[in-house]
Amino acid sequence: MNYEIKVNKKVERSLRKLPSDIQKLFFLLVADLRVDGPVQKSWRNFSPLGQDRYHCHLNYRYVACWTCRKNEITIEVYYAGSREKAPY
Numbered sequence: 001m002n003y004e005i006k007v008n009k010k011v012e013r014s015l016r017k018l019p020s021d022i023q024k025l026f027f028l029l030v031a032d033l034r035v036d037g038p039v040q041k042s043w044r045n046f047s048p049l050g051q052d053r054y055h056c057h058l059n060y061r062y063v064a065c066w067t068c069r070k071n072e073i074t075i076e077v078y079y080a081g082s083r084e085k086a087p088y
Contacts (some may be wrong), residue, residue: 003068005034006076014081018062025058026080033075038068049088057083 007030015023032040040046043056045063055065063086065079079087 001037001073003034003037004074005030006074008076008078011077011080018080022058022062025062026064029056029058029064030077033066033077038066038075053088055079055086055088 015026018026029040029043032043038052038054039048040054040056044059046054046056048054049065052069053065053067055063057063058080061082062080063083064077065086065088066075066077068075
């Protein structure tokens with residue numbers, strides 16, 4: 001089952017400012033989300049944030065956050081950036 005991935009416009013803008021190796025990791029995460037769904041236990045420091053929200057570390061400094069409501073096939077990535085400014 002493939003999931004539909006929506007990337008928030010704010011995330012699209014912030015991606016341009018991230019280093020290229022972090023951008024590559026982000027797109028690998030999006031590919032994994034599309035195929036395997038919102039639970040990504042193979043990604044470093046993956047954890048559910050409650051209320052259908054999840055996050056994982058792209059590397060030590062950067063994280064990505066997404067949401068997926070139960071019984072839906074749409075995943076929305078709402079944050080990608082430094083872990084210090086992450087909304088959790």
